[in-house]
Amino acid sequence: MEIEIITVGDEILTGHTVDTNAAFIAQQLTEAGFIVRHQSSVGDTVEQMEEEFRLAWKRSQIVIVTGGLGPTDDDLTKRAIVKLFKRNLVYHEEILEQIKERYRLRGIEMPAINQNQALLPQGGRFFPNKHGSAVGICIAEEGKIFIALPGVPMEMKQIMADEVMPYLRSLKTGHTLAIRKIRTTGIIESKIAEIVSAHLKLDFGVRLAYLPSLRGVDLRVMATGGTDAEALDKARAVERQLDEVCAKYIYGKDNETLEGVVGRLLADEQKWLSVAESCTGGLLGSTLTSVPGASAYFRGGVLAYANEVKTAQLGVSEKILTTHGAVSEQCAKAMAIGTRKLFDTDYALAVTGIAGPDGGTDDKPVGLVYIGLADRKTGFARKFQFGAGRDAIRLRAVYAAMELLRREILQIS
Amino acid sequence: MEIEIITVGDEILTGHTVDTNAAFIAQQLTEAGFIVRHQSSVGDTVEQMEEEFRLAWKRSQIVIVTGGLGPTDDDLTKRAIVKLFKRNLVYHEEILEQIKERYRLRGIEMPAINQNQALLPQGGRFFPNKHGSAVGICIAEEGKIFIALPGVPMEMKQIMADEVMPYLRSLKTGHTLAIRKIRTTGIIESKIAEIVSAHLKLDFGVRLAYLPSLRGVDLRVMATGGTDAEALDKARAVERQLDEVCAKYIYGKDNETLEGVVGRLLADEQKWLSVAESCTGGLLGSTLTSVPGASAYFRGGVLAYANEVKTAQLGVSEKILTTHGAVSEQCAKAMAIGTRKLFDTDYALAVTGIAGPDGGTDDKPVGLVYIGLADRKTGFARKFQFGAGRDAIRLRAVYAAMELLRREILQIS
Numbered sequence: 113m114e115i116e117i118i119t120v121g122d123e124i125l126t127g128h129t130v131d132t133n134a135a136f137i138a139q140q141l142t143e144a145g146f147i148v149r150h151q152s153s154v155g156d157t158v159e160q161m162e163e164e165f166r167l168a169w170k171r172s173q174i175v176i177v178t179g180g181l182g183p184t185d186d187d188l189t190k191r192a193i194v195k196l197f198k199r200n201l202v203y204h205e206e207i208l209e210q211i212k213e214r215y216r217l218r219g220i221e222m223p224a225i226n227q228n229q230a231l232l233p234q235g236g237r238f239f240p241n242k243h244g245s246a247v248g249i250c251i252a253e254e255g256k257i258f259i260a261l262p263g264v265p266m267e268m269k270q271i272m273a274d275e276v277m278p279y280l281r282s283l284k285t286g287h288t289l290a291i292r293k294i295r296t297t298g299i300i301e302s303k304i305a306e307i308v309s310a311h312l313k314l315d316f317g318v319r320l321a322y323l324p325s326l327r328g329v330d331l332r333v334m335a336t337g338g339t340d341a342e343a344l345d346k347a348r349a350v351e352r353q354l355d356e357v358c359a360k361y362i363y364g365k366d367n368e369t370l371e372g373v374v375g376r377l378l379a380d381e382q383k384w385l386s387v388a389e390s391c392t393g394g395l396l397g398s399t400l401t402s403v404p405g406a407s408a409y410f411r412g413g414v415l416a417y418a419n420e421v422k423t424a425q426l427g428v429s430e431k432i433l434t435t436h437g438a439v440s441e442q443c444a445k446a447m448a449i450g451t452r453k454l455f456d457t458d459y460a461l462a463v464t465g466i467a468g469p470d471g472g473t474d475d476k477p478v479g480l481v482y483i484g485l486a487d488r489k490t491g492f493a494r495k496f497q498f499g500a501g502r503d504a505i506r507l508r509a510v511y512a513a514m515e516l517l518r519r520e521i522l523q524i525s
Numbered sequence: 526m527e528i529e530i531i532t533v534g535d536e537i538l539t540g541h542t543v544d545t546n547a548a549f550i551a552q553q554l555t556e557a558g559f560i561v562r563h564q565s566s567v568g569d570t571v572e573q574m575e576e577e578f579r580l581a582w583k584r585s586q587i588v589i590v591t592g593g594l595g596p597t598d599d600d601l602t603k604r605a606i607v608k609l610f611k612r613n614l615v616y617h618e619e620i621l622e623q624i625k626e627r628y629r630l631r632g633i634e635m636p637a638i639n640q641n642q643a644l645l646p647q648g649g650r651f652f653p654n655k656h657g658s659a660v661g662i663c664i665a666e667e668g669k670i671f672i673a674l675p676g677v678p679m680e681m682k683q684i685m686a687d688e689v690m691p692y693l694r695s696l697k698t699g700h701t702l703a704i705r706k707i708r709t710t711g712i713i714e715s716k717i718a719e720i721v722s723a724h725l726k727l728d729f730g731v732r733l734a735y736l737p738s739l740r741g742v743d744l745r746v747m748a749t750g751g752t753d754a755e756a757l758d759k760a761r762a763v764e765r766q767l768d769e770v771c772a773k774y775i776y777g778k779d780n781e782t783l784e785g786v787v788g789r790l791l792a793d794e795q796k797w798l799s800v801a802e803s804c805t806g807g808l809l810g811s812t813l814t815s816v817p818g819a820s821a822y823f824r825g826g827v828l829a830y831a832n833e834v835k836t837a838q839l840g841v842s843e844k845i846l847t848t849h850g851a852v853s854e855q856c857a858k859a860m861a862i863g864t865r866k867l868f869d870t871d872y873a874l875a876v877t878g879i880a881g882p883d884g885g886t887d888d889k890p891v892g893l894v895y896i897g898l899a900d901r902k903t904g905f906a907r908k909f910q911f912g913a914g915r916d917a918i919r920l921r922a923v924y925a926a927m928e929l930l931r932r933e934i935l936q937i938s
Contacts (some may be wrong), residue, residue, distance in 0.1 A: 118861035124548075124564065124613060125550030125551055125555075125561040125562070125563070126546040126551055126552065126555040126561065127547075127549060127550065127551030127553070127555055127561075128555075128734075128736070129546075129548070130543060130545050130548040130554065131543070131544055131547065131548065131564075132542070132543050134540075134544065134566075135537070135540040135542070135543040135544065136539075136540060136852025137540065138537070138539055138540030138541065139541065140538025140540070141540075142538075142539040142540055142541075148538040148539065148540075149538070149567075149568065149573065150565065150566070150567060150573075150577075151537065151538060151544075151565060151566040152563065152564060152565035152566070153547075153563070153564040153565070154563060155562065157572070158563070158936065169784060203918060228861070232570050248774075267820070273854075289539075291539065291686050293541070300636075301596070301597060302596045302597065302636040302638045302639055303636050305596070305597040305636075305638060306636055306637075319535070319569070321534075321535060321536065321569060322597045323536060323542075324595065324677060325677065326679065327554070332535070332536065332541070334535060334539075336812035337830060338910055340759060347764065349608060355920070383839070387807075387812070387828065389807070391814075392811065392814075393810045393811050393813065393814025393819070393823070394802070394806075394807030394808060394809065394810025394811035394812075394813075394814065394826065394828070395808065395811040397802070397806045397810075397811075397828045398805065398808035398810075398811045398919075399807075399829075400806065400807075401804075401805075401806025401828075401830060402883050402884065402915070402916065402919075404881070404915060405883070406806070406830070407830060407831070410806070410830050411826035411830060411833070411834065412825070412827065412828045412829050412830045412831055412838075413807065413829045413830075414825065414826070414827055414916070415800070415807070415810045415814075415825045415826035415827070415828070417810075417814060417819070417820060417823050417825045418820065418823075418824045418825055418827075419824035421824065421826070423827075425867075431825075447532065451778065454838075468817070469817050470817065470818070475586060477630065479630065479631070492911075495632040495634075497632040498631065499627065499630060499631050499656070500630075500655060500656065501655070501656055501679070502815070502817060503679075503815065504656060506811075507728075508813070
């Protein structure tokens with residue numbers, strides 16, 4: 113069954129609101145094995161809505177609309193529905209009773225405007241709304257289904273979860289969709305695509321997408337099948353192949369984060385970590401401590417932005433700074449070793465580099481970053497070249513540092 | 526001119542990615558006075574894209590597409606464009622040279638797959654991409670414009686801001702909208718709305734919007750007029766009134782950031798800053814050093830996540846920790862004073878609090894944060910209660926700390 117989602121509201125078209133409703137609905141449907149073919153947003157006019165509803169109703173089996181059902185916005189969604197389906201609005205006593213009851217519980221008299229909320233298109237059924245006065249509307253006709261939900265996220269989510277999903281699941285037949293996400297870092301998109309395409313041949317009904325970001329490249333496997341189990345089997349078969357050919361680069365699956373994975377590795381082994389940051393200025397520490405419970409393995413760090421801090425607090429020798437400079441393998445290594453000692457931790461990570469936009473030279477261009485890693489025995493540093501853009505360079509450095517530690521702990525070379 | 530936006534990607538239709546690209550593009554266009562009529566998302570198949578592109582091209586004057594321009598084979602946007610416009614792809618040597626140069630800067634050999642990136646539809650122009658290999662594509666035909674941009678947010682944003690917006694603005698006639706943004710922090714939306722509505726009466730053709738975020742509340746003034754000058758006059762008149770009644774809370778205008786403003790104040794007065802961070806774990810330092818040139822006033826800091834670090838490195842007394850605890854006014858003040866001494870700076874900021882989700886008590890609930898500030902003479906700390914949510918609490922603490930310093934430097938009480 114082809115589904116499409118339409119969100120209504122000027123605030124979406126002006127970009128003042130990010131459309132999280134469409135994403136929520138799409139996720140619920142996708143997880144239940146439905147396939148969302150199309151998503152669109154229209155403004156708050158009856159004409160635009162009617163045109164969009166008509167197009168959707170023509171090409172899709174199921175249409176889900178959110179927004180424009182509140183009592184103050186003049187019921188524009190309902191008016192567009194009435195025009196499309198050529199039906200009258202009829203009054204539902206039981207809906208008004210529920211709304212009155214809700215106001216009674218809050219000790220407020222129901223504003224008269226809410227009476228509109230009890231008017232529904234003839235022949236439609238409604239989905240109760242636990243958190244507000246706008247009920248969901250459902251019209252089934254010619255083997256197709258049209259659903260309209262309020263746009264307030266809390267209300268929409270409750271009706272989707274409690275009413276719409278059970279209803280749609282009860283209708284479902286045919287093929288389903290399974291999704292697996294494999295998360296990699298430390299390799300660029302085109303390179304991992306080369307590796308994958310050299311080893312993998314995808315069956316019919318399986319798609320693979322590369323989703324690059326500054327944090328790494330996610331591989332998303334989408335498989336369709338006659339049953340949930342069949343689809344999942346197909347997706348997992350591809351996942352297993354990817355696990356094998358990309359092993360070194362895979363740090364997690366689905367919603368796992370690199371900071372979460374590194375944190376778990378440290379916590380599992382009861383190891384402590386400290387950091388020294390120059391060009392990242394705290395972004396590495398901030399990312400590591402964004403994980404709840406980080407106090408079990410993160411002891412602290414030094415933001416060694418100025419060179420004096422590198423010498424005075426981390427014990428980097430003047431000689432290293434004058435001979436090799438603050439952005440050098442030697443300095444990164446010395447920073448890591450000094451930090452590890454200062455905080456008496458099992459591991460220390462150190463970052464020093466040129467985030468730009470100024471400060472680059474021919475020898476040491478913007479984007480050059482050294483990352484140092486020390487353990488209780490020794491230390492080393494790696495050189496990276498992270499391209500351009502201050503924010504991008506800093507974020508890439510943070511992920512490269514965490515990945516260096518992950519591979520060190522897991523002994524991946 | 527009617528504009529529509531199309532985002533391409535299965536990850537949007539499955540709800541795995543919230544479509545922030547569409548919101549960003551819509552916002553840019555709206556602020557420049559364009560009207561976005563329609564927004565939609567389609568999956569990664571050439572057929573779906575072509576169908577959607579064709580529909581959009583028929584009904585709108587300007588179509589902007591993002592996504593599906595990467596080098597891997599799930600990136601099909603170019604193929605759909607070629608089908609729609611019935612053009613061939615032609616090879617652009619200069620694009621390939623730029624891509625090669627970018628790889629050279631990163632010290633990586635360009636994977637052969639990137640050669641695809643130099644192929645563009647015949648007769649189209651391209652917009653350079655500073656952060657990646659997929660250039661923007663622009664086709665002008667029959668008085669209409671079709672633009673395709675990469676889907677990686679950083680790349681899309683750069684091309685939109687640097688290339689697409691100037692190009693579209695150059696085509697525009699009859700500009701009648703002026704926008705001013707006044708940025709406040711340290712006050713909640715309903716409170717600033719109370720102040721404003723008590724003092725301001727808006728003329729016809731002027732709208733005021735409150736845009737709250739974790740960083741503060743922006744006031745957006747939108748004024749329309751027969752000419753640019755008239756619209757701007759109207760907007761500026763409201764801006765001047767707001768400057769007066771909200772003076773204390775206003776840290777900047779338009780795209781100014783609090784970290785940028787604080788940095789400029791420090792640089793202007795040639796003062797040095799250091800930080801000590803417990804619950805924010807580096808987020809304050811990271812935010813301060815996100816500003817290019819921060820090395821002129823930011824010396825460094827200590828991530829004092831564990832209590833041992835607070836005593837050993839910052840000189841917080843054991844007595845303070847046992848009597849008042851690490852999350853206390855006394856500890857925040859001692860951290861600030863200790864940090865200022867350690868780094869020999871003019872100012873030091875210190876943050877200690879309970880970011881949760883665990884660790885809260887009745888006395889010291891999650892969201893309780895103390896922020897300390899020291900100068901060369903003295904030090905003090907303020908208590909804040911930042912509600913729930915680890916990320917939100919940390920971010921609010923960072924902005925409260927920077928605002929505390931801004932008001933200290935400017936002697937605003």
